[in-house]
Amino acid sequence: MIRLVIVDDQALVREGLALILGGQPDIEVVAELADGEALLRSDVDADVILLDLYLPGLDGVGVLRARSFAAKVLVLTAVGSAADVQRALAAGADGFVLKDATGAELAAAVRGAHAGVRPLSASAAELLWPRTAAPAGADLGALTARERDVLRLLGQGRSNREIARALGLAERTVKTHVSNLLAKLAVESRTQAALLAQGLKD
The missing domain is CATH 1.10.10.10 (Winged helix-like DNA-binding domain superfamily/Winged helix DNA-binding domain)
Structure with a gap:
């Protein structure tokens, strides 16, 4: 069972992600947090953290740079750019997903991060490597x-x-x-x- 923590400042998004991902047979949502500081203070035992890139106060990149936990971190954002993806990966993200991903893509990304694959959703990969390139x-x-x-x-x-x-x-x-x-x-x-x-x- 993959133990997942969701970190997003929007309650509706957190609840929606928990509903989608927690419904997977191999994923258990063990905590839902609203900001990066709460994550760094938390002692929740997790395998994967789904972390919003743009958080109030300490953002996702700041959390990645300050982290002292062993869990894999899958970065999530609604609107991203190639620079966002590169910045997150350079800070140590174990994967990057845009919020236009389907539930199946999100679940696959969580599994991929847990397995050490470093997943990117199709839209995030498209930012880095456009089809024309x-x-x-x-x-x-x-x-x-x-x-x-x-x-x-x-x-x-x-x-x-x-x-x-x-x-x-x-x-x-x-x-x-x-x-x-x-x-x-x-x-x-x-x-x-x-x-x-x-x-x-x-």
Whole structure:
């Protein structure tokens, strides 16, 4: 079970996120907090913290810089820019999600952060790597059927272990497929590959 803390200054947003994410079979919302100072004072035992970027007083980046807890931090904001994403990641964020994400995307991002994948929602990834700036060498048609399966699951924020379980493969085999598809797509990271996963046809 993933223990989740939600930090957002808007009560309605906190309650909505708690309802959506707390309804997942593998996620338990253990606390809802209104600001960064409350989080730093809290002794709540959590695996993942969903942290609003723009908070009154100490903002999300300030919390990241001051944190002394081991929990993964997934940054959330309603309106973001490439600079926001870069600033949060540079401060130590374990993922970045915009509030236009679906409930399924949010849940996948929480799972991804917990697994150490460093997820970005599709819209956050788009800020960093617009489709018009996709690597010239990226060729989805060059992927094998199995590599396409792996890429689809990467796009959902799944870890290698989760992909292996879903496809009935050894985790070592999944690592090989990931390395191969990164090379074929001419990208350097799983996150960039996940953005390109949107171009896959069923």
